[in-house]
Amino acid sequence: xxxxxxxxxxxxxxxxRYLAVQRSDExxxxxxxxxxxxxxxxxxxxxxYALYVILSAYARDFMGTKLVGNINVALIFGLLQFVSxxxxxxxxxxxxxxxxxxxxxxxxxxxxxxxxxxxxxG
Amino acid sequence: xxxxLAADAGGGTARNLTITLFLVFVAVTLAITxxxxxxxxxxxxxxxxxxxxxxxxxxxxxxxxxMSAASFLGIAGIIALYGYDGFLYSIGxxxxxxxxLLLVAELLRNSGRYTxxxxxxxxxxxxxxxxxxxxxxxxxxIFYLLAQMVxxxxxxxLLLxIKPGTTFLGMDADTAxxxxxxxxGALMIIYVTVGGMKGTTYVQIVKAFLLMGGATVMTVLVLAxxxxxxxxxxxxxxxxxxxxxxxxxxxxxxxxxxAGDPLKTFYSKMDLLSLGIALVLGTAGLPHxxxxxxxxxxxxxxxxxxxxxxxxxGTFYLLTLALxxxxxxxxGGQAITEQDKAGNTxxxxxxxxxxxxxxxxxxGGATLLAIIAAVAFATILAVVAGLTLASSSSIAHDFYxxxxxxxxxxxxxxxxxxxxSALVIGAVAIALSIYAQNLxxxxxxxxxxxxxxxxxxxxxxxxxFWKRFNTSGAVWAIYGGLLSAVLxxxxxPVVSGAPTAMFPDHDWHWFPLSNPGIISIPFGFxxxxxxxxxxxxxxxxxxxxxxxxxxxxxxxx
Numbered sequence: 001x002x003x004x005x006x007x008x009x010x011x012x013x014x015x016x017r018y019l020a021v022q023r024s025d026e027x028x029x030x031x032x033x034x035x036x037x038x039x040x041x042x043x044x045x046x047x048x049y050a051l052y053v054i055l056s057a058y059a060r061d062f063m064g065t066k067l068v069g070n071i072n073v074a075l076i077f078g079l080l081q082f083v084s085x086x087x088x089x090x091x092x093x094x095x096x097x098x099x100x101x102x103x104x105x106x107x108x109x110x111x112x113x114x115x116x117x118x119x120x121x122g
Numbered sequence: 123x124x125x126x127l128a129a130d131a132g133g134g135t136a137r138n139l140t141i142t143l144f145l146v147f148v149a150v151t152l153a154i155t156x157x158x159x160x161x162x163x164x165x166x167x168x169x170x171x172x173x174x175x176x177x178x179x180x181x182x183x184x185x186x187x188x189m190s191a192a193s194f195l196g197i198a199g200i201i202a203l204y205g206y207d208g209f210l211y212s213i214g215x216x217x218x219x220x221x222x223l224l225l226v227a228e229l230l231r232n233s234g235r236y237t238x239x240x241x242x243x244x245x246x247x248x249x250x251x252x253x254x255x256x257x258x259x260x261x262x263x264i265f266y267l268l269a270q271m272v273x274x275x276x277x278x279x280l281l282l283x284i285k286p287g288t289t290f291l292g293m294d295a296d297t298a299x300x301x302x303x304x305x306x307g308a309l310m311i312i313y314v315t316v317g318g319m320k321g322t323t324y325v326q327i328v329k330a331f332l333l334m335g336g337a338t339v340m341t342v343l344v345l346a347x348x349x350x351x352x353x354x355x356x357x358x359x360x361x362x363x364x365x366x367x368x369x370x371x372x373x374x375x376x377x378x379x380x381a382g383d384p385l386k387t388f389y390s391k392m393d394l395l396s397l398g399i400a401l402v403l404g405t406a407g408l409p410h411x412x413x414x415x416x417x418x419x420x421x422x423x424x425x426x427x428x429x430x431x432x433x434x435x436g437t438f439y440l441l442t443l444a445l446x447x448x449x450x451x452x453x454g455g456q457a458i459t460e461q462d463k464a465g466n467t468x469x470x471x472x473x474x475x476x477x478x479x480x481x482x483x484x485x486g487g488a489t490l491l492a493i494i495a496a497v498a499f500a501t502i503l504a505v506v507a508g509l510t511l512a513s514s515s516s517i518a519h520d521f522y523x524x525x526x527x528x529x530x531x532x533x534x535x536x537x538x539x540x541x542x543s544a545l546v547i548g549a550v551a552i553a554l555s556i557y558a559q560n561l562x563x564x565x566x567x568x569x570x571x572x573x574x575x576x577x578x579x580x581x582x583x584x585x586x587f588w589k590r591f592n593t594s595g596a597v598w599a600i601y602g603g604l605l606s607a608v609l610x611x612x613x614x615p616v617v618s619g620a621p622t623a624m625f626p627d628h629d630w631h632w633f634p635l636s637n638p639g640i641i642s643i644p645f646g647f648x649x650x651x652x653x654x655x656x657x658x659x660x661x662x663x664x665x666x667x668x669x670x671x672x673x674x675x676x677x678x679x
Binding site: 030031038066071074078107 | 206209210212213214216217219220221223224225351352353354356357360367368370371372373376377379391394395398399402421422425426428429432433436439440662663666667669670671673674675676
């Protein structure tokens with residue numbers, strides 16, 4: 001079957017399994033590990049980026065300050081956005097490999113039989 | 123140094139060489155497409171390339187899908203004409219990948235199958251949500267398609283050296299632009315209908331290598347010209363622009379301060395903030411980017427592909443900085459605006475100037491121009507193919523199979539409908555592109571980002587993270603964000619009431635900003651919240667299934 005069954009609930013036992021997993025301590029730990037990293041990090045990079053955009057709009061003199069030759073604060077600030085993006089991506093990948101993947105893999109392995117049932121739906 | 127050689131002695135060479143190189147690219151990609159079509163047997167092959175790509179391959183393909191004409195031609199053009207402000211685009215387009223990496227890519231890969239709507243409709247009533255998602259997917263993709271095809275049109279007039287009053291093969295500049303748009307449209311339809319996701323992915327990978335290669339060569343030449351001294355390059359760019367140090371600071375294009383007119387200044391600054399927020403939130407709502415996460419086997423591979431993508435895209439945007447300022451310094455704003463008012467031809471014109479300088483006279487200029495122009499065409503083709511695939515997949519899988527047939531369509535029928543839809547989408551994009559030719563392509567893409575961030579992102583984030591979210595909320599979020607964004611664009615100076623508008627001779631605009639994001643994105647989130655709380659629908663079982671599957675990868679396709 002190639003398509004989703006409209007608004008179908010998973011079959012009784014599968015639905016209970018998913019609920020049980022969702023309520024387990026192990027899954028709560030996985031959720032906490034993920035959200036504990038991605039939510040604060042999202043807030044951080046968003047504020048850092050917003051600061052850059054707002055300074056570009058309202059702090060022209062500061063952004064225009066020359067540092068070395070023709071290189072000014074605006075250019076350095078922009079380049080720092082690149083640096084922070086690369087850095088956060090690297091930190092997340094390291095964190096996910098160490099703290100998220102192992103828990104996710106373990107839960108998935110424990111759920112082995114549910115996989116089979118849910119493969120039939122979209 | 124003559125910046126526009128195409129009409130001179132070197133013109134014929136550039137023209138023939140470009141056409142030859144371009145035909146080689148078309149021949150190679152068509153061969154790949156035919157090969158891919160032989161490997162495409164199931165719906166999963168057609169929609170998701172059999173989920174067989176590696177993280178590196180998909181990372182390159184994401185780069186190929188994302189680094190569009192807007193990035194290559196548009197950003198270089200804005201930097202060349204307005205200096206620093208073009209850099210804002212590069213930064214927004216790059217930082218946006220963190221939203222995709224941290225919040226969306228892996229969860230979407232784990233819980234979806236072929237389209238964005240698979241995740242949005244996961245725990246909702248299928249028909250209303252899938253209809254809304256299909257409408258939104260098509261709208262965003264059409265905006266984006268317009269940008270690419272406008273870029274193609276601008277490029278061809280430069281390449282063929284057609285200026286007002288002259289002709290090529292009996293075509294004047296306008297006819298040639300239309301002919302190019304139709305040709306690009308026809309090719310993208312072939313890539314998608316024949317090659318599906320596999321063919322499209324390989325076209326995007328090849329293009330990513332070509333684009334990175336071309337941009338790297340040009341950057342090295344620009345820097346060599348200034349003894350690898352960035353400050354010297356910037357100084358020369360500022361001097362050539364005639365605007366001095368202001369050219370290297372924000373404010374010439376966005377957030378312009380008009381003395382004695384505080385209201386105009388205020389609107390201009392708001393427009394800058396609006397652009398900034400649309401750029402950073404748009405990426406994770408672009409359907410043609412989201413479906414790329416389905417082409418890899420696991421969430422971990424999806425993460426790896428985003429990491430590769432961030433690396434390659436970030437590097438590319440650093441190169442565009444050199445290209446834009448290089449074009450300002452070596453070609454000059456006047457020569458660029460003479461060729462294309464919006465600056466879309468700055469990068470190829472720079473290639474011509476560099477070639478003439480380093481490889482000897484007109485022939486060298488013509489050769490490098492031809493190479494870079496062929497790369498730009500490849501860039502455009504790869505992106506339009508991705509966009510066409512995203513919208514036709516959504517029509518077939520969301521609208522046809524799940525809304526009309528209520529999930530009872532066979533794989534064969536579904537894929538057939540996808541192929542027909544690709545044809546229709548291509549035709550519509552061709553027709554609309556002809557009206558949008560005065561607009562800068564980076565700017566048009568920014569509008570697509572605003573529409574995606576308003577219509578898609580709120581629904582995606584609520585779906586993945588908010589337990590209470592329901593059908594009504596999803597429908598409200600999508601339509602509310604989408605309609606507000608599109609309507610505000612329609613009543614903005616982009617469409618009417620300004621010399622650079624799509625309809626410069628009419629004026630029905632009342633919305634002062636050219637980018638709607640600052641209003642429409644929060645409005646989309648607000649609509650999603652209101653829609654949710656006014657409905658009693660809750661499905662804890664389905665949320666449990668979605669959450670467990672999206673976080674662990676259990677039951678993933």
